[in-house]
Amino acid sequence: MLKHCFLFLYVFASFLLQAQVSHLEAQSATKDSLKRKAFIQHLGNGYFPTKYFNFDLRYLVKYNQYEALRTGLGGITNDALSKSFKINGYLVYGFGDDKFKYSVGGAYRVAEKTNTWISVSYTDDLQETGSTKFLTDKRFFQFFEPRLLNINLFHEHLTKSLEIEHQFTPKLISETEFSVINIDPTYNYTYIGENRNYSEYNISSSKFALQWSPFSTFNNTDHGLKEVKKGFPKFTIQYTKSFKDVFKSDFNFSKVDFRTIYQFGNEKTNHTQIIVVAGIANGDIPLSHLYHAYPNNINKETVLQRFSVAGINSFETMFFNEFFSDKFTTLQIKHYFKPFNISQSHKPQMVLITRYALGSMTNPQRHQNISFNTLDKGYTETGFELNKLLFGFGLSFTYRYGAYHLPDIEDNIALKFTFNVTL
Structure with a gap:
């Protein structure tokens, strides 16, 4: 009888040990799977993660008609270093124009509930003439921007900016920017003003942008909002105001930009997408901002x-x-x-x-x-x-x-x- 008890206890203990080992192996496999999934998500967001710093893959290799090959490094600190502040920057080199470009900045979260950040940056780089960027677009990563390969008309800009990001709700986000910019076109250009002509100029401006996605569902991630369920329509509006004689600004103008995206049908089968973009600019405004x-x-x-x-x-x-x-x-x-x-x-x-x-x-x-x-x-x-x-x-x-x-x-x-x- 005693032998049978010992045998039973031995078998039972062996069973428990094997179950524990299997459980630990399953946990390890689950952790490895989660790590791989998180790594792929980081890559999908354009980042190569390390312990405290995520390298931004978008700065590694680019090409355009003015700089030719453009390469460098950039990135941003992650939550492992701090959830309250971020340090970001990049350094790139254009082989066509034989120039370095760079940016350095930092951000501090003043309210976690509304995901409100205040950030400052100093940037010496190029921007396409005539392009309009919605401030809120930087929260949503685009893996590949093929049009960049063909652009040839740029202006150099030295920009000092202060930005405030605020999330009223996940479906309604805002960005406000105050900036002082020195602009030097890389092409032969002169703007005929009322009192003088400008081939290089300064612009001091403020921007306010709202993005409203009333029918979408979002999750907050380490790199901003992630849309987990698409809903339409979506609306973005941005107002820009330039102030003459503020920090030596040369122009007084205003701009209103608008975009709406509507999609209907099943995205996995047949569906239709409609995009309307509009803009209006008033005042003394050079080509760079048209x-x-x-x-x-x-x-x-x-x-x-x-x-x-x-x-x-x-x-x-x-x-x-x-x-x-x-x-x-x-x-x-x-x-x-x-x-x-x-x-x-x-x-x-x-x-x-x-x-x-x-x-x-x-x-x-x-x-x-x-x-x-x-x-x-x-x-x-x-x-x-x-x-x-x-x-x-x-x-x-x-x-x-x-x-x-x-x-x-x-x-x-x-x-x-x-x-x-x-x-």
């Missing part, structure tokens, strides 16, 4: 010479620096067909696209040494994309027609490849 309507066509002679990467929301047949406006509206309609189920890993997708732009300029004669048109007659292009044909690469074809149709048929055609990848 609107270019997102062109993405290189100024070369043949279709094959212009073969490059299609942008995400850009006008593929519109040549760079062809149009500028102080008032503009763009409409883009994309219809996504259900992906072709060729195999588990190979699912190409057809997308039909139509884009329209309308704009005007009050005093084009004030912008000297640069030639451009306006969009008074309305610009139209239509085409299609066949995405994810191989390793995320696809092809796009777009045709320009209507009031700004060009005499040579070839000049109205844009043939490019696309790149779509998600982690």
Whole structure:
């Protein structure tokens, strides 16, 4: 009897030990799986994580028509160092212009509940002339920005800024920025002002942006808000005011920018996306702060010479620096067909696209040494994309027609490849 008891206890203890080992192995496997998942999420957000510092992968390698190859390092401290403050910066070098660019900054969280941060930065870099960036967009990472490859018109800027991020709710976020900027165009340009002409100038301005996504669901992550459930429509509005004679500012102007995105249908099958972007600028405003309507066509002679990467929301047949406006509206309609189920890993997708732009300029004669048109007659292009044909690469074809149709048929055609990848 005693032997049987000992045998029972031995078997039972062995069973418990084996169960504990299996449990520990399962826990270890779960931890490894979570670590891999977190690592992939960091990469998807554009970061390579280390213990206290996350390297920003977007600064490693870039290319544009002015700098040619641009490479460097950048990043931001993570929560392991502190959840209350961040230090960020980057240092890059452009081989085409043979210049270093850099930025250094820091941020302090003043209210955890509303995710309110106050940050300062000092930046010496380039910015595309005529581009408008919504302050709130920096909270949402875009893995690849193909249009950057083709940009050739930049201005140098030395910017000192103070920013305040505030989250009214996860669905309503705001950004406020106060900045003092010295601008030096890299191209031959003069703005004819009322009392003097400007080839280099200073701008002191404030910006306030709101992004409202009433039907989306968000989670807070280490790198800002992450949209876990998409809802439409979404709205973004931004107001900019420049103050003359404040910190030696040369201009007095204002801008209002607006964007709305609407999508209907099932994203996994057939669905349609509509994007409307509009902007209006008043006052003495140089070319650097006007609107270019997102062109993405290189100024070369043949279709094959212009073969490059299609942008995400850009006008593929519109040549760079062809149009500028102080008032503009763009409409883009994309219809996504259900992906072709060729195999588990190979699912190409057809997308039909139509884009329209309308704009005007009050005093084009004030912008000297640069030639451009306006969009008074309305610009139209239509085409299609066949995405994810191989390793995320696809092809796009777009045709320009209507009031700004060009005499040579070839000049109205844009043939490019696309790149779509998600982690």
